[in-house]
Amino acid sequence: MKLLLGFLLFAFSSAVLASNSLVRIDCQQDTNGAAVYLDGVYQFECEDYAKLPILTTAGAHELRVVRAVGREFEQVFVKSIELRAGVPERVRVSLPEKTLTAYGQKQEAQRKEEARLAAEKAEQRRREQARIAAEKAAQEQLEKDLASARAGNAAAMERMAQRYRAGEGVPANAQTASEWEAKAERQKKIDDLEASKMEYFAMSESALLGIYGDDPGSSQIISAPWIVAPTFTAELLSTPVTTTDQQIKDSRLEILRRQTAAARWANPDSLVARVADKL
Numbered sequence: 001m002k003l004l005l006g007f008l009l010f011a012f013s014s015a016v017l018a019s020n021s022l023v024r025i026d027c028q029q030d031t032n033g034a035a036v037y038l039d040g041v042y043q044f045e046c047e048d049y050a051k052l053p054i055l056t057t058a059g060a061h062e063l064r065v066v067r068a069v070g071r072e073f074e075q076v077f078v079k080s081i082e083l084r085a086g087v088p089e090r091v092r093v094s095l096p097e098k099t100l101t102a103y104g105q106k107q108e109a110q111r112k113e114e115a116r117l118a119a120e121k122a123e124q125r126r127r128e129q130a131r132i133a134a135e136k137a138a139q140e141q142l143e144k145d146l147a148s149a150r151a152g153n154a155a156a157m158e159r160m161a162q163r164y165r166a167g168e169g170v171p172a173n174a175q176t177a178s179e180w181e182a183k184a185e186r187q188k189k190i191d192d193l194e195a196s197k198m199e200y201f202a203m204s205e206s207a208l209l210g211i212y213g214d215d216p217g218s219s220q221i222i223s224a225p226w227i228v229a230p231t232f233t234a235e236l237l238s239t240p241v242t243t244t245d246q247q248i249k250d251s252r253l254e255i256l257r258r259q260t261a262a263a264r265w266a267n268p269d270s271l272v273a274r275v276a277d278k279l
Contacts, residue, residue, distance in 0.1 A: 021058045021083035025065075026051050028094045034067035034075070036093075046093060058085040065093050072104030142169040149180070154191060157184035 025036055027046035034046040036054075039061055043054055046065065065077040075095040083089055100108060142163070148156035161180035164173045 020055060021085055022053055022055055022088040023061075023063075023081060023083060024051055024053045024088065024090045025063070026090060026092045028092055031065070031067070031093055031095055034065045034077075034093070034095060037064040037066070038062070040064070056083065058083050063091055063093075065095070067095055068101075069098045072101055072107055073098040074101050075099075138169055149183075152187055152190075154184045154187040157181075157187060 023038075025043075025046070027034070027048060027050045029048055031046040032048045036043045036046060036052075038054055038056060044052055046052075059082070061081050061083060063077075063079045063081055067075045069075060075098050077093050077095055079091060081089060081091060145156045145159045145163070149160045157180050161177045161184060162168070163170050164177035164180060166172065
């Protein structure tokens with residue numbers, strides 16, 4: 001009876017094996033703790049270099065081996081296999097580089113959005129700071145131009161006219177712009193007159209020194225036709241002196257005149273006396 005029962009059990013097992021298939025999972029290095037799924041059904045956990053079989057039906061199957069790396073990452077091995085009845089198969093499992101889990105993808109998207117918003121706020125702050133700095137610099141330049149214009153700088157007066165003409169830093173005002181333009185033209189004429197007087201002074205000093213040098217009695221002859229312009233000379237010398245340098249130069253000219261007077265008194269008919277009479 002027992003012999004018959006064993007024979008029937010063996011026959012039944014052979015029939016089962018003949019209609020199904022066997023797949024062996026060879027877990028490779030660094031797979032310890034990875035969960036093995038066949039068609040989404042958990043089978044077992046891998047151990048490094050373990051060889052574990054799965055009995056299943058013949059046909060197409062999906063083998064999936066997963067090992068979590070924290071909450072956001074995982075290592076996933078996926079392979080589609082085709083099993084034939086009664087023919088065993090073998091699959092070697094090696095885990096690839098980690099990838100984001102569904103939770104990790106959500107967290108990554110949230111971090112990117114937060115970074116984007118932070119970058120936008122930083123850019124807004126940068127632009128606002130740049131705007132404030134530009135306005136401050138423009139206001140400082142406006143105050144500088146106004147102070148220079150009031151001090152008699154023709155170029156600054158022209159800039160103030162342009163500002164009022166274009167409404168740059170000040171309310172646009174055509175009348176005020178015209179007034180600054182008129183002031184600038186008037187100041188230019190004054191500056192030209194001052195420059196002419198300084199040039200005349202330099203030429204006069206050079207001429208007198210060339211006539212007698214450091215010796216009041218010298219009668220050296222030079223060519224100075226421009227000295228014979230008493231009307232222009234009187235006009236220039238009558239212009240009010242407005243700078244310290246001008247006063248210093250006028251003092252030096254007075255000293256030269258006194259030296260010339262001494263030379264004229266010593267020799268009224270000398271060239272020095274005749275030229276000095278023209279000054």
